[in-house]
Amino acid sequence: MGSSSVLAVSHPSLHFVSSNLLVSAKLSYPLNTFQLKTSKTPTLSSSSSLPSSCLSVLHKSLPLAASVVILLSSYPAKAGFLSGFSGIESVPGPELPQIDFLSRFNEQNQKKYAENDARFRDTPLLKKLLEKSKLNKEKNRQDIQDKYCIRGAEWGVGDCSAEAMSPEEKDNFISMLKQKAGMKND
Structure with a gap:
């Protein structure tokens, strides 16, 4: 053998x-x-x-x-020729010549824009729109909260759960929530 x-x-x-x-x-x-x-x-x-x-x-x-x-025999793959090169965007560009006329023109424009912005911020129209936006934000937040409360009551989950209630009490509770939220009762 x-x-x-x-x-x-x-x-x-x-x-x-x-x-x-x-x-x-x-x-x-x-x-x-x-x-x-x-x-x-x-x-x-x-x-x-x-x-x-x-x-x-x-x-x-x-x-x-x-x-x-x-x-x-497995070994790590080679990343390639430019692996580790940070890219062309990291290379600083050449310094451009400063032209006095353009610098003064830019400064004047910046001052004019700052004055116009300050004047616009003080307008009654913008103040009215900002106040309306705050009210809409609060209303939308409350609408979303009401919608989730109604859904939680229907499904029996969350803070508005109606699981411990009798079927009649549950229906009354859900209809009261819908009426409060301004939704139609089914």
């Missing part, structure tokens, strides 16, 4: 060697291809052959060997 041995060689490749069968698995890094080769090795005598149980174990361990090769 021939003996079989298993030998693991370096991490990019694994070899299983027996007395008459060589199985080699290699991962090629640049191409990321997986090659699996099986070949017969010369035997010393005709009586040295593998028992069927060893051969079956060897065939069953091939997928495991392939998985180990893939796991051990």
Whole structure:
């Protein structure tokens, strides 16, 4: 009977060697291809052959060997040529020449815009619109709260839940909430 041995060689490749069968698995890094080769090795005598149980174990361990090769040979991917380059937007642009006429014109415009903004903020129209906006915000918040309270009462969840009430009390409570919210009763 021939003996079989298993030998693991370096991490990019694994070899299983027996007395008459060589199985080699290699991962090629640049191409990321997986090659699996099986070949017969010369035997010393005709009586040295593998028992069927060893051969079956060897065939069953091939997928495991392939998985180990893939796991051990994984390496991080290269990000590319410009990885780590922060980009063109981080490079400061050239200093533009300052023209006195344009600088004075810009300052005058900024003052004029600031005065117009201050005058507009003090207008009665803007004050009226801001007050109306505050009232609408409060009204909309209350409407949303009422809508969720009605839904909670109907579903039996939340602060407005009507689960502990009798069916008649529950209907009266929901209709009162709808009337308060200004909704139609179904």
